Amino acid sequence: MVESRLSWKRLRDNKVFWPVAVLALLLLFNAIFTPGFFRLEIKEGHLFGTLVDILNRGSIPALLAIGMTLVIATGGIDLSVGAVIAISACTATVLINPNLATGLPTAAEMVQDITYTPMWLLILVALVISALCGAWNGLLVSRGNIQPMVATLVLMVAGRGIAQLIVNGQIITVYYTPYYYIGNGFLLGVPFTLFIVLAVFLLAWLITRKTAIGLFLESVGINSRASFYSGIGERNIKLLAYTFCGFCAGIAGLIYSSNVRSADANNAGLMTELDAILAVVLGGTLMTGGRFSLLASIVGAWVIQTTTTTMYALGVPAMAAQALKGLVVLIVVLLYSQQARDGIGRLIEGAGALLAKKGVQS
Amino acid sequence: MKQRLKIDRKLIPLLVTILLFIVGYIYGYSQYNGMRQPQAVFNIFIDNAFLLITSVGMTFVILTGGIDLSVGAVIALTTVASAHLLEKEGWSPALVLPLMLLMGTALGAVMGSIIHFFKVQPFIVTLAGMFIARGSCFFISLTGVTIGDPFYRQMALYQIPIPFFEKAFISINVVIALAVLVIGIYLAHFTPFGRTVYAIGGNEQSALLMGLPVARTKVLVYTLNGFCSALAGVVASIYLLSGHGLYASLVELDAIASVVIGGTLLEGGVGYVFGTLFGVLIAGLIQNLVMFNGKLLSWWTRIAIGALTLVFIGIQSVFVVTKRRRIAVEKRARSNNRKNAAPG
Numbered sequence: 001m002v003e004s005r006l007s008w009k010r011l012r013d014n015k016v017f018w019p020v021a022v023l024a025l026l027l028l029f030n031a032i033f034t035p036g037f038f039r040l041e042i043k044e045g046h047l048f049g050t051l052v053d054i055l056n057r058g059s060i061p062a063l064l065a066i067g068m069t070l071v072i073a074t075g076g077i078d079l080s081v082g083a084v085i086a087i088s089a090c091t092a093t094v095l096i097n098p099n100l101a102t103g104l105p106t107a108a109e110m111v112q113d114i115t116y117t118p119m120w121l122l123i124l125v126a127l128v129i130s131a132l133c134g135a136w137n138g139l140l141v142s143r144g145n146i147q148p149m150v151a152t153l154v155l156m157v158a159g160r161g162i163a164q165l166i167v168n169g170q171i172i173t174v175y176y177t178p179y180y181y182i183g184n185g186f187l188l189g190v191p192f193t194l195f196i197v198l199a200v201f202l203l204a205w206l207i208t209r210k211t212a213i214g215l216f217l218e219s220v221g222i223n224s225r226a227s228f229y230s231g232i233g234e235r236n237i238k239l240l241a242y243t244f245c246g247f248c249a250g251i252a253g254l255i256y257s258s259n260v261r262s263a264d265a266n267n268a269g270l271m272t273e274l275d276a277i278l279a280v281v282l283g284g285t286l287m288t289g290g291r292f293s294l295l296a297s298i299v300g301a302w303v304i305q306t307t308t309t310t311m312y313a314l315g316v317p318a319m320a321a322q323a324l325k326g327l328v329v330l331i332v333v334l335l336y337s338q339q340a341r342d343g344i345g346r347l348i349e350g351a352g353a354l355l356a357k358k359g360v361q362s
Numbered sequence: 363m364k365q366r367l368k369i370d371r372k373l374i375p376l377l378v379t380i381l382l383f384i385v386g387y388i389y390g391y392s393q394y395n396g397m398r399q400p401q402a403v404f405n406i407f408i409d410n411a412f413l414l415i416t417s418v419g420m421t422f423v424i425l426t427g428g429i430d431l432s433v434g435a436v437i438a439l440t441t442v443a444s445a446h447l448l449e450k451e452g453w454s455p456a457l458v459l460p461l462m463l464l465m466g467t468a469l470g471a472v473m474g475s476i477i478h479f480f481k482v483q484p485f486i487v488t489l490a491g492m493f494i495a496r497g498s499c500f501f502i503s504l505t506g507v508t509i510g511d512p513f514y515r516q517m518a519l520y521q522i523p524i525p526f527f528e529k530a531f532i533s534i535n536v537v538i539a540l541a542v543l544v545i546g547i548y549l550a551h552f553t554p555f556g557r558t559v560y561a562i563g564g565n566e567q568s569a570l571l572m573g574l575p576v577a578r579t580k581v582l583v584y585t586l587n588g589f590c591s592a593l594a595g596v597v598a599s600i601y602l603l604s605g606h607g608l609y610a611s612l613v614e615l616d617a618i619a620s621v622v623i624g625g626t627l628l629e630g631g632v633g634y635v636f637g638t639l640f641g642v643l644i645a646g647l648i649q650n651l652v653m654f655n656g657k658l659l660s661w662w663t664r665i666a667i668g669a670l671t672l673v674f675i676g677i678q679s680v681f682v683v684t685k686r687r688r689i690a691v692e693k694r695a696r697s698n699n700r701k702n703a704a705p706g
Binding site: 077140144145146147149150151153154155156157158159160161162164165169265274277278281287288317319320321322323324325326327329330333334337338339340 | 429476479480481482483485486487489490491492493494495496497498499500501504607615618619622628629659661662664665667668669671672675676679
């Protein structure tokens, strides 16, 4: 009896357990109510199916969640990731064909399948600009001592304006076919975006778990001043977290613009910052900072994507699906609150004790 | 002497805002013909009446050190719900208006209770509230609904002439907004509720230890903000004479920016409801300047408001830093005194 209670406690304290449990519940719901949800087909050597679709579309929230986890671990928040997605998407697409933004291109110039900037260079430029956006946030927070929510709010409000400036107010369409591969391609039969998520996850994992930086992030999140007095460069740690978050948003922007084959400064990555924050919260990282789990955040992102896809499968209109998403999030957040957790713990232990008593009696 | 200095420092951000508004207006006056009409100023009020109402509610929330991201969505929900009930269900405005206000108030109360009793961050709860409210709009109607109700039309078209100005007028919405502002100022500065709000923003723990009704006040502040955003939604549906789920997107950011530009400290505890009026006016003025310029595209409004918010946050952080430094100096002086006193 004691042992089973111990293992339950260990399970309950494991960060990955809760998001996985929620995900399992969602999948169970789909297994019953959504016909064909688990069907997988192989077409032209690629895997097709709703699950693959969720993994592919979930890559953007997953990438954002990785960056956001580090920021939230320092006790901060980054509201500007949606705007950074727009900036990154606009930068990359405008470099492919600057004529679309500046002059009045002829029809032949518009649709030509060439790029004016080498692919590696435009990816590099977009990522560097995104990382600089993140660094700007980081500087405001760490050097300017401005509340993170407010500091990143500035870029959230102004960032879309900057993206509009980059593309000169145009919606840029991409006609360069190799660029499509980033968001639509398949490698070894599974979406290429999965490999991108895996690579970024490994990078973040190596930085935070194989060096002391992860420990520093948590210590800054738990008590910034105490960390400073223990000799941790808390300012640089914060700067690093925000810069990395901007970098992740930049990659997400590339995937987004490649997936829809265009960049719209007004709508690229709209509301994604909310998805990213929710993914991290679902992953059990406290908004006040401290202990974090990258894997749990990624599972959280998949939970959100599964919820969205389930809504679509049930025929809920895209915009209305938000309401149910909000409801799911509210319930999960309430379940995570200490009050509710204690209540559930007592309930289960009470039931366990009751069962044990019955067992003794019989 | 010392007392006067203290008051001055608190007023600095507000004074800067008022000065900026006057300078901006004079610039517009000298540059654009259209700005010279007195009606241009009144139009800023007419166009931003709903922003002013919701910003007054937001001021209270921010004064307690919280935040409410759901206001834009609640405004949109109010416009859609009233348009649907008036047009599709044929309800009377006498029934719809109180129902809408009740709905917003209830939403605010629920969010406030969750924030306080479950100790969830305001940011997350109101974010979920925003999702729920925005999404609910589309359960009611996927497309925009026009309001043809005679009462609403009359409210929208009625012009109140301004004395001493020729051909200048304001709408009923502006009267409602100014009434909300006056009530807000009264609540914040002349009632025990207002003093508790400031106390919570200054230090919640201390407020609790002082025996102030922290729980009731915190829930009430979000309830009040819910009421304000519903009222703003009613005003918006009168102003726009239609309802759509995409109305008032990003209004929560405009409201927060207005409160900050109006000189309220985002950490809570410091600020004036009156300042929020000028925050809203500056946002409206920037909009007008960009519009009258004609060459600048609308996105410059966003960049300008973002930059202005940053400047004001800068002013605030200087204010906070100097205050902390002063406290530190005073502490050091006190401990030195004690040290000096000890041997003797």
